[in-house]
Structures are given as structure tokens and as C-alpha cells.
Amino acid sequence: MNSTVISTKNSTGDRHTRLLEAQQAVNQILLGKDLQVRLAFCCLLARGHLLIEDVPGVGKTTLAHAVARVIGSDYQRIQFTSDLLPADILGVSIYKREKDAFEFHPGPIFSRVILVDEVNRATPKTQSALLEGMAEGQVTIENQTHILPSPFFVMATQNPLDLVGTFPLPDSQLDRFLLSFSLGYPGPAAERELLTTEDRSHMLSRTTTLLSPEDVEALQKDCESIHVSDNLLDYIQALLLETRDERWFETGLSPRAGLALLRASRAHAFLEERDFVTPEDVKTIFPGLARHRLNPSSGFSHSPEEQIRELLDQVPIP
Amino acid sequence: MVDPGRITMLWVIATLALAMSPQLVRMPLAVTVMALLPLLWRVGAELRGWKSLPALVRHVMTALALVVLFYSYGDLAGRRSAVSLLALMLALKLIEGYRIRDARLVVSFSLFLCATQFLFGQGVLMPAYGAATIIVALVALTRLQRNEAWSHAAGNAPAVQASLFSELGFGFKLLVVAVPVGLAFFLLFPRLSSPLWGIPDSTLDSKSGLSDSMSPGSIQQLFMDDSPAFRATFEEAVPPAGELYWRGPVFWRFDGKTWKGSFYGSNVPASGQPSLQGSPWSYTVQMEPNERKWLFALDYPVTTPPDARLSLDFQLIRREPVIQLLQYSVVSNPDFVDSPELPATLRAQALEIPESSNPRTRRLVEEWRRETGDDEAFVRRVLNHFNQQPFHYSLDSPLLGRDAVDEFLFETRTGFCEHYASAFAVMMRMAGIPARIVTGYMGGWYNEMGDYYLVRQSDAHAWAEVWLPGQGWTRVDPTAAVSPLRIRQGSLGALSAPRHLIDYPWLRQARNSVDIVQQRWNDWVIEYGARQQARLFAPLGLDQATPAMLVSVLFLAIAAFGAILFPIVLRIRGPSRLDPVQKAWRRFLRRLERAGFASLPSSGAIELAGAAAAVLPGSAPAIHRIAGLYTRCRYAPGPAPLPELQEAISAFHPPRKSS
Structure with a gap:
């Protein structure tokens, strides 16, 4: 886009290049969803978790799978159902007679990348078992604390339309997800390509690993050194303050959400090959960060997305 | 609660x-x-x-x-x-x-x-x-x-x-904001030529200045008082201080100690104009309130200020006491002959002295009277006596007893102007020459910067007038014979010792110079009234400004001040003190606007550049470059490429929107 803004950080050099290649590879599998892919990578780099809200069949699983493939980690998919128990996720201790002891069999949560399908189908007890693991990076089973692998990246999906027999996540648990977005239908050109080219699952199986878990951890560290100027902090604060105004939303964004916004904006700047955060980074991140955290004040017929877009238009950039 | x-x-x-x-x-x-x-x-x-x-x-x-x-x-x-x-x-x-x-x-x-x-x-x-x-x-x-x-x-x-200083600073700011409104009220609030309500007579806490009688020590008291009595601005020629005898109360009656005015002298109007020669002085006097009726002028006042009359003995007496700053113009002609003929009643009054007092003086006068020929020669003889005998002009004159003139002439020989004037007049009367005492002010301090004479209470003076056949009333200042310095250098110059602890010539000088501030203040602020207001409006074509008009102009002015002030105040309060980067960026946005691209304040620079480049494809590279530089200045670490940004914006001239 604009060459003068770009300044590549030499120290990150190689792994940064591979990160961009990985992003590119995912883009080739999931067509026409550059923004969502970028947000997914932001989420990964900012040590967050992702919530995808969409109808079935638009590529949620494909996205998760592709991300898992390029970062070369084990990948687990958990389909949440109403009869799923916490132990099904966390794992169980089974008595081994030959050792005369219980042996812990880790559940699917002990993977680096997890796709949780229809997270709102499981009972709250099961949901909270997962969400606790997401928040703490560890799980405790029968007084035994087990550290989860790192990087640990959860992508959860939920169907916003089919709400019969679901247990909607409470606000406090939605807060565990750094970003959320919907994939939406592909554009005409992307859809055509999808229809005419190779099957996605084949492509997935051919996708090579570009980043090691260690690389991901290093990249996450790199993001933290992205510069944030006072002017930008002013903007972030102005945004946070505006969300707390009653005329927009029932409740505003929490300080934790503010920290998350900053972290994700840094990751976005990093993906854009910049060593400092610009308001555009914040503006790109903000809708994904805010939409699952904010409820429009009653009396508004706007959807959260429209409300957030309007809010962004109201806050001048300092 | x-x-x-x-x-x-x-x-x-x-x-x-x-x-x-x-x-x-x-x-x-x-x-x-x-x-x-x-x-x-x-x-x-x-x-x-x-x-x-x-x-x-x-x-x-x-x-x-x-x-x-x-x-x-x-x-x-x-x-x-x-x-x-x-x-x-x-x-x-x-x-x-x-x-x-x-x-x-x-x-x-x-x-x-x-x-x-x-x-x-x-x-x-x-x-x-x-x-x-x-x-x-x-x-x-x-x-x-x-x-x-x-x-x-x-x-x-x-x-x-906040610190004490910043709190006071805030108060000061609030006050400054109100100043234009205050000024508008001062200048435009309808001034009436006569006050709405009567101002009571007693404005000051005590009457000051010359009084309606003179006894030894009364002028000496004034001598300690440094407050201004009046200021006089001459229109053309400025006479030397030694010629300035500002005439005040005139006294005819003497009871051996105290001199008092005469009913005739002050109540009978002056009988026609005396014959005049020479060139007159015209001047304006700005008089401090003293709650007395005398106005001070030089002899002989050809014109009389309004509300005042000229008495037989040439006192200017006002109808009302002066209770606030008063400004009046007078034309005086120093060359005149006062009363070539002296009516018998007045003559009798001007010769009256208490019987059988001051016997030694009486003997001396009789002796001299025999030696000298005409009245004029006698006057000279007495003045010579004052001049040659060891008389002193001094503040610490001892108290005098019953035969005050005797004691003064033969024993103490120390006194102030009132002692000399009084002794001189008594001697004249003893010799059969009509005499009277005039009090007033002598000289003054010429302020060069303001081109005016400042006369202080300490310049108070008393002198005598004798009636000589053919010449009429003639001023004789016996103090001048004793201490010519008094006349040349003013009352304070004649003294060797300071009057009080902090009385130094340089300090007096400084105070005299600073007086110009007070004079201007009086001139421009205190004296501002209906007339000055009318003059202010004359150039606007409003010679007959009615109060209603003035009030409308007043409110218009306040509204205008408000319109100017409000944005400024808001700007002071707001955090939008623009740094150079922002300033340059604003300029860029203005140029974009003129080219037909309106920006939203909520759009980021790069976002905006994308949109602007779409509208102005010809300038796209420049727009992207400027947006990039601006973003670096605002958000990147390290030194900001401000010069490049300013340069790029200065060179940025998108084609104007064709209407």
C-alpha cells in the first residue's frame, strides 16, 4: 500500500516473513476473507481467543484448521453438545491397576489449537470448564494443576440464528474471547474460484507448516515491543470513554477490554509490518473487539455492528 | 448543609x-x-x-x-x-x-x-x-x-x-475576561449632566486646604501636607513658577491674632472690569475636592467659571463647595489696576487694627513714617528691614503671645509666611496705608511630561496687598524679602532641614513626576461625563445620543465582545493547543477541502488518504506520502520527520474544485 509507512523490523526478520507467508497460505485456502484471517492472526499474536459467529458452512472450520496447520501444531476439534461433560474436554484420571495409581488422560483441551464448534450448545458447567482453561492457561483436575501448552489458541464458533436448546454465554465469559467476527458469505469472485478449484480439504492436507510453536511464542513477544504513542493512547481512551456513554450501550468496555484492544492493535500493526500503532489499527480491531462485549441501549433498532460503526465515526482522532 | x-x-x-x-x-x-x-x-x-x-x-x-x-x-x-x-x-x-x-x-x-x-x-x-x-x-x-x-x-x-499563585491567576483571568464588558459600561452607560441623586456635602472626612481665617500656624500646618491641591494646564505660554500667585481667601479683619474675611469683600460683586493691558494667560485648573467654596486663579481672572462669582476683593467663590474633582477654565491677565479709587467704608476696614496693641511696633512705624516720604517709600523701608535684619524663614517658630507682632518683630524674628504677611499688614495699617492679607498658593511644580503645574497643599502661601494711590491694590510679598528662595524654588526649597523622617528632595521629585499618572487618571476617568461621552460619539455622527441609543450601543458592544471572547475562552479551556504537526495537517486538510474532498475528524490519516486519493487520483502519491509522514510524526517512535511533512504539505497544491 504505502511504502513510506512501512518499516520492517530487522530483528524479527525471518520469522516475520514466515508469519506473513503463513497468513498468505491461509488466505489461499479461505478465499476473499483477508480481514478475518488477519484478525485471526492478530488474536493468535495477542495471546487471545477467537469467537466466530456465523451460520454453518461458511468456512469456520476451514479457517481454524488452516491456522492450525500453518503454525504446525496439533489441532483438536470439539463439537459441543448438551450432553458434553467437563471431563470430556479436560480429560480424566483412570485407575491403573498395574501401577496402583491413577493416571491422567489429558482431554482435547491439551492441544495448542482448538476449534470448539457451537460453544453455546454445551451446558454452562462444560462451557466454564473450557473458558477457565482459556483464561488461566491451566486446568485443575482433582487438585492436580495441569499447565496447558503454549501457544494456546481457542477458536469457538456459535450459530447466532439457531438458538433453540442453547445456553448463551454470559457476558463475563464472552469477555474471555479477545475478538469475534462473522465470516459471511464469500464474494462472487471468491465463490466462483471456490467452486472451480480444488477441494479445500485436499489443500489443507497439503499445507506445509511455516511456523513452529516456538516461533509463535517469539512473535507474540515481538508484538509487545510495538511502539504506542501518547496520541494513540488518547484515541484509545476516547473510544473507551465513548462506549461508556449510556446513549450508545447498556454498559461500556471494561479496562480489561481496553488492554485487549491495545494488545490486538499492536499485533495488527505488527502484521502490517509497522513498528508503531496507528489509529487505523485500532479502528480495524475495534469492531471485532467490541461487538460481543457491548449491547446497544434499549430503544435502538441498530445492531451492535451498526452501533459500533457509528461510534467510530463519532470519535475524532486526536 | x-x-x-x-x-x-x-x-x-x-x-x-x-x-x-x-x-x-x-x-x-x-x-x-x-x-x-x-x-x-x-x-x-x-x-x-x-x-x-x-x-x-x-x-x-x-x-x-x-x-x-x-x-x-x-x-x-x-x-x-x-x-x-x-x-x-x-x-x-x-x-x-x-x-x-x-x-x-x-x-x-x-x-x-x-x-x-x-x-x-x-x-x-x-x-x-x-x-x-x-x-x-x-x-x-x-x-x-x-x-x-x-x-x-x-x-x-x-x-x-492548585497553588496559591495559580488560584489567584485563575481569579485574575476571570477578571480580565470581564474587563471589556466593564469598559463598555464605563464608556457607554448613559452619563447624566447632573447626578441622579444628590451627593451629600460631607464627602471627605475632614476639610482640607486653606480655611476662612488665618492665624499664626495655620498655613504652617498645610505645609506638612503633600496632597495635591490642584493642577493647572496652560494653553500657550507657561509663566514661571515665581509669578504664580494663586489667589484664594482674602482677609481684611484682624483681631490681634486671627485674620478674617470681610462681608463686603466677599459678598459684594466686583465692580466692573479693571483696565487691562498685556497678554492674558488662559489655563485649565483641575481641582481636588476640598469641601470649600474658593476656586483658585491667578490675578486678575478675566473670565469667571460657571457656577462661580468674582467678589470685590477678587476671590473666586463657587456657589457650592467643591466636593468632587472639579475642572474649570480661566483666563487671567496679570497686567491690571485694581480699584484706583478706594471707597471710604473699605478704606476704614483696610486700616482697622486693635487699639493699644503691639506698642513697640507702633513706635517703630511712627518713627519710620516720619523718615519716609510717600507710601511707596514706606513699603520699601519695611521690606528692607525684613531683608537686612536677621529674620528667618523657618518652620519652628515659637508660639507668640498677646502682642504677637511686637514679639515677632523684635524678639523671635523667626516665622513662616503668615507671620511675615501678618506683621507687614499690621505695620502698613499702623502707617495709615490700607492693607489686606491674601492667602492662596504660590508657584507649583512644573511637570514637563504632562505640561502642567502641580500645586500641592504644601505650596500654600500668604502675602499682603497694600492700596497705593494711583496704583490701586498692589501685591507685596514680605516673605520674598526674607527668603527669596521661597519664591524661586518653592516652599520646600527654602528649608534646610527635612520636614519629617522620609522627606528627601529626590523622593519629592519622584512623587511629583509620578503625579502625572493621577493627573491623567483624573483627566480621562474621573472627569469622564456626559460631555466627554458626547464628544466620543461625535465622530460617529451621534451628537445627540439619547440614553436609549447609548444603552443599545452598550448591549451591542457587549454582544460583540462576547462573540469575540467566547471562542477564545473555549479555546483556552480546551486541550486543542495545536502542535506544529497538527497545524500542518490542518493546512493539508484545508487544501483537500478546497479541492473538493471533505474529511471526517474520525477518520485516520491513512484511511483518509485512501479516500482522498480516490477523489483526486492525480495527487494520489503526494497524498499518500503526506499521510504516511503525518502518521510517522504522530505515532511512530523516535524523531518526527516534521520538516519533511511541512515541506510536503507546502508543496501540495491539488487542483481546485471546479464549480
């Missing part, structure tokens, strides 16, 4: 103290004490946490204060007593008021009290003092407002972190 808080309360007390102080000085001691007691008690209560006084004590104190006030002034109707009553009641409010509204009431009335000081004087420093009081009052009011606002929200306000 919120406590104003200790520091705020001290500000309130300080406001009252400041507003009260100028009045306290003028109040009787008992009233001053009554006003200070509650004030000091409240300060103690705030600092030491004393309990509030029981109701009985408060009531007794209030009653006592009223009694003291009535006892001190005799009545409660006068201005002085009314102001004292206000000050007392405000002070007493401090011992019972513990709420914010009480404190606010005290501050508001203190402002009124502060304004009342202008009823008693209008010196150039008083507005400055008033401004200082207002600033403190504004700080107190601000603090009260703040505490009250907090009381609705969350109880006690957090302590103010």
Missing part, C-alpha cells in the same frame, strides 16, 4: 477583610474593633476548631455592635455610618454562618462593600485595590461553587491541588 471547608472559609474571610480595610481606617476606633472581633474569632475558629458561639452571645454581640455604631455616629442615616453598618453586619455574619450559602452571601456583599470605597475617594490606586479584592472574591466564589457541586455528587470535594 455542607460545610464550605476550612481553606475556602479563610478565602471568604480574606475577601471580607480586604473589602473592609479601606473603610476600617476611616471608622471610629470602637466600630473598627467591633468589626474586627468577629472576623478574628472566625479565623481562630477555623484554625483551632473552636465551637460555635451560643445564640445568646451572638445576639448580645450584634446588639452591642449596633449600640456602638449608633453611639459613634449619632445617627444611622449618613453614608459613613451606613457603610460601617454593612461592614459590621458582614463581620457578624461570620460568627453564625456555617453553610455555603452564608459564605457566598458574605463574599457577594463584600463585593458591594468594596464598591462603596469609591463613595469616599477616587484615587488612581483604588481601582487596583478593588481589582485585588475582586480577584480574591472570585477565588472564594469559585471554591464555594466547586464544593457545592461536589456536595451533590459525593460528599466532600477532594482537596484543591
